[in-house]
Amino acid sequence: ADKVTLILDWFVNPDHGPIIVAQEKGFFAAQGLEVEIIPPADPSDPPKLVAAGKADIAVSYQPQLHLQVHEGLGLVRVGTLVATPLNCLLVLADGPVKSIADLKGGKIGFSVAGVEEALLGAVLGRHGLSTADIELVNVNWSLSPSLMSGQVDAVIGAYRNFELNQMDIEGVAGRCFFIEEEGVPAYDELIYVARAEGLDRELMARFLAATELATQYIINNPEASWEIFKGTAAELDDELNRRAWIDTLPRFALRPAALDAGRYARFEAFLLEAGLIEDARPVAEIAIDVGAP
Amino acid sequence: MTRVASVAVVVACAIAFWQVLVWATGVPPFILPGPGRVATALWEARALLAQHFVVTAAEVLAGIALGSVLGALTAVQLVAAPRLGRAVMPLLVFTQAVPVFALAPLLTLWLGYGVWSKIAMTLLIIYFPVASAFLDGLGRTDPGLLDLARTMGAGRGRTLLFLRLPAALPAFASGLRLAAVYAPIGAVIGEWVGASQGLGYLMLLANGRAKTDLMFAALIVLALMTVALHAGVGALGRRLDAYAAGRREAV
Amino acid sequence: MTRVASVAVVVACAIAFWQVLVWATGVPPFILPGPGRVATALWEARALLAQHFVVTAAEVLAGIALGSVLGALTAVQLVAAPRLGRAVMPLLVFTQAVPVFALAPLLTLWLGYGVWSKIAMTLLIIYFPVASAFLDGLGRTDPGLLDLARTMGAGRGRTLLFLRLPAALPAFASGLRLAAVYAPIGAVIGEWVGASQGLGYLMLLANGRAKTDLMFAALIVLALMTVALHAGVGALGRRLDAYAAGRREAV
Amino acid sequence: MPPLRHGDAARGRLLGHGAEGRGVTPAPGIRIRGTLDFGDGYRIPGLDLDVPAGQWTCLLGPSGVGKSTLLRLIAGLDAGGALEGEIAASDGRALAGRIAWMGQSDLLAPWLDVAGNVGLGARLRGERADPARIEGLIAEVGLAGHKAKRPPALSGGMRQRVALARTLMEDRPVALLDEPFSALDARTRAEMQELAFRVLAGRTVLIVTHDPAEAARLGHQIHVMTEIGLSPFPAPAAPPIRPAGARETLEAQAALLAALRAPGAVIEGVS
């Protein structure tokens, strides 16, 4: 079997459903792959380690990928894990912020630094505000607590499938402004990235085929797949993960290998306009379809 | 006996204070759960906690052993070659100022995701306090003894070994006490860099999933480990103190 | 003069080593950029760096001042009431084992995202080394002097103030030296807990944008600040050492 | 300017602190009875010493026999041995707080200058030390020109004189002096003896010394301590402080020296 090292974007959570299920159901093995799954704590590390050749595949984010490619990391997207944005601008459901315009003069927390400013700029721009009208605060380790405790008026970078459930469990209702509905071009939240140089397309194709099978299994057997997922580690079996599992199901890419080139071109253009990159690269340098002839 | 009793009283007071704090400030449980919730989590997750504890404890012990040996060697080296020492010291301080997360990718690049990157992190964190305290101690030998050694025609190395070093043992013990406190933190940070087991992993996981009570349970296990380590190193330190002061017959 | 020269040589060696490391291991620039790239980033972002530096430096200085005063007071308090001290010590150690990210929500809840949560974090980090080192020193007073004080009918408090305390100044200096090294890290961590300015914030931002050279530039500014602090505190420490040994006429 | 050195210090001035001058309680005698046990098998049984009130009692004896230990025990300090028995003041009150102890080593605080060390006791008790008295005593021990020096910059004898001045500052009815003049030259030693005798007039003084001349000059009582107990040695008839060159003193000194050199002669009286 071919050994593959896969670094997740973070600790194991329902977002990684297809990977875990593929591993547990033996879909990787059936493709002749022996996959080692490594969870890191800092989401900005995995792409670096893959680019450095320390791992074969990393789970990462499309917006970050654009920036990383421009910084010379030599990565390409080879597949998609979650095909819609999960990111949302989260506020308290019964808080003072009823519309995005109410954020004027407020504090917005973010966690993973990078493109938040650009995303926010687009969202605020639609409501006649700019990033100069708000204060951006890095709240690193406490996205929802900082919102629930009223330290910030909103947070960006919260995941609609998690933070909403999490707040609900704590008894504080949250409200999501879905950023793709607020002027941000739609993008793939979670993608698989690999080193562009010396890319083994055939290996990637087998890897993606296994996750595709796993995704279909999850869609077909939501309950059984949850049992498999929670069975892999005692700490995964809890209320939040159970709820998140249901909410994440529809968002898994059913065709992980399929590439929507236009989506990558649009996001590149969006970042260029936001001033985060200095030129627009062709899509082929950012994302590829490993199955394309 | 009275010692145990007074510790018990203080611990009871601390728990009471914690409970009162939670009640009085109305701090929500997802930020600071009360002692009752945490106790429940401790009990319910005991197997999980024990399993992760073993991993972290092993990392901590290895890190302490390596870190204090390296720290001590560095201090000795710096004293043995004082001109080099004075020049190297700023560099050492410089390296200490590098935050972990800048090192994390490097560490994983070179050491992988296994236990070694955690041991390295622990080592990095305790290395400096040990070296710094020991170095201070090595520089404070009774000048009269050094005069004597000079007239006796002692070499720099032997003076270091037979006079400076024993006289600096209490300072070394000071460093070790700090190391005992920081080593667990080092291992936990090491686990944040990338791990699939250990108390640090468990904490971050619990935190990310708002299982604050489990996180605090893991934290209490970690803190108890630290207290035990500190007490153990404290006992060793008292023996070193007594030895250097000539109050005991043997170490 | 020779001191400056030898430091220069060591720094040059370190930079050369860094460059060689980058070349030899082929570590990619997005994990460890070479000195040239970082120098460029330093120069190009000098205004940005200066602006964030000022914020962090202010936090660090305030944190050191508060932390060393509190640490010293704690040590004195523990010695003044030794039974309480022995009971409280484990608690103190316990609190030290609590990792930052467990405290982060609490700190921001109570102190907000302003400068105070950073000062608190700096304080928390340096408090223990100062208290621990000073405590060790306060416990090592010449027993002959304490005997003398007893026959003189000295109160516990005055013995502490006039004998134990001056004799423990070198140990306090040891603690301060450690504090100088950890204070900047404390401030940076405080900024990671939540901030919109400061070197820590800048580092995190640069890291998220994969601008590793900017991150390292910020890191170098931070490290230089640490080295300067350490040198300053070291000079103070040498005066305290000399005072306690009776080698100078005045502090 | 050259500092004041030995010889040119203002010595003659009499300080106004004789025993009666200040409000010191009458000095008690001290009674010691029991067995001195050093814990390693070495014991001095049947120790029996009366230190009469208001007088000078000199204690001599071989090195390591237990003189300092005895002084420390009287001073209420931890010591190398323990006394199974009693140490009591003749007036029935506790001794604690009524003793000025000068240890065998100088025990100076290195960070305090001479004046600071001499005034340490008052400071430690939170009292205001009379600066004139400190100055006076420093001058009397011949260190007027060295007042601002710290201990590491003093010679061994100067350090001992600072410790002496510090002890004399303590206005206590009982003084325990452990070889207080051992590091001094003959002339300074004689002067310091006279100073101590004058300042401690009326106090109960127990002094350990290895110098027979000192014992012959200062002692109302002289005791020799050996491994098997204490034995009294006759002091000269004249009251102390006796002239150093007086015939009687010299004879007592010679006899004492002979006794110390040939221990059998002394111990006779005991076993």
Place this chain on the structure above:
Amino acid sequence: MPPLRHGDAARGRLLGHGAEGRGVTPAPGIRIRGTLDFGDGYRIPGLDLDVPAGQWTCLLGPSGVGKSTLLRLIAGLDAGGALEGEIAASDGRALAGRIAWMGQSDLLAPWLDVAGNVGLGARLRGERADPARIEGLIAEVGLAGHKAKRPPALSGGMRQRVALARTLMEDRPVALLDEPFSALDARTRAEMQELAFRVLAGRTVLIVTHDPAEAARLGHQIHVMTEIGLSPFPAPAAPPIRPAGARETLEAQAALLAALRAPGAVIEGVS
């Protein structure tokens, strides 16, 4: 079992390390010329001292005059004063490495037991100390029963004897002894003087003492140091070590004591 105490130690045994017995280079004389400057205005100009080879030279003088400083300077150590002038060995070679120095304080390492402290020099030089010689010297200084004790458990005089034994272990042609017997009782002191004289036979010895009897007993030469310089004092005609009770010794002692008490008499010869 009761440890060996003063008196019952095996003393008589002659150690086989007289000057000729071991391969010690012939002892040089030492010549000191110049001005001793203490930096605070105190200076002793025109210092002129010859320490003859293979003999005992005794140095006396008031406390704080600079005796220890002079010894430290000869030993090559930092001291409270500096000598503007020269310190030279009579054979023209460097003094460094040929001196055994016994400081005024005992300078024992607290963590080493008696045997460890006595053998420290060899250990510091990486030589193998002869354990029999260490044992022998410890027995000769009367500490056979205390070999395994650490300094804090020793009396002041015992500590001084450990320091003496340590100095005697150093097989050096020159010995500088700074009040080496000051903490000892008369009998032990006499024994230690004899021991030192025997072990250091043939060596050049410069010894500081405050005891005229000691100087009269040990000195081939006697010098008195004062604030204005050094003046020689005539030593008894008989060669040392002289019997303590001998008439000539007692007379020299008395004369020296008188001279020390009345400084004018001594200084005559100098200024």
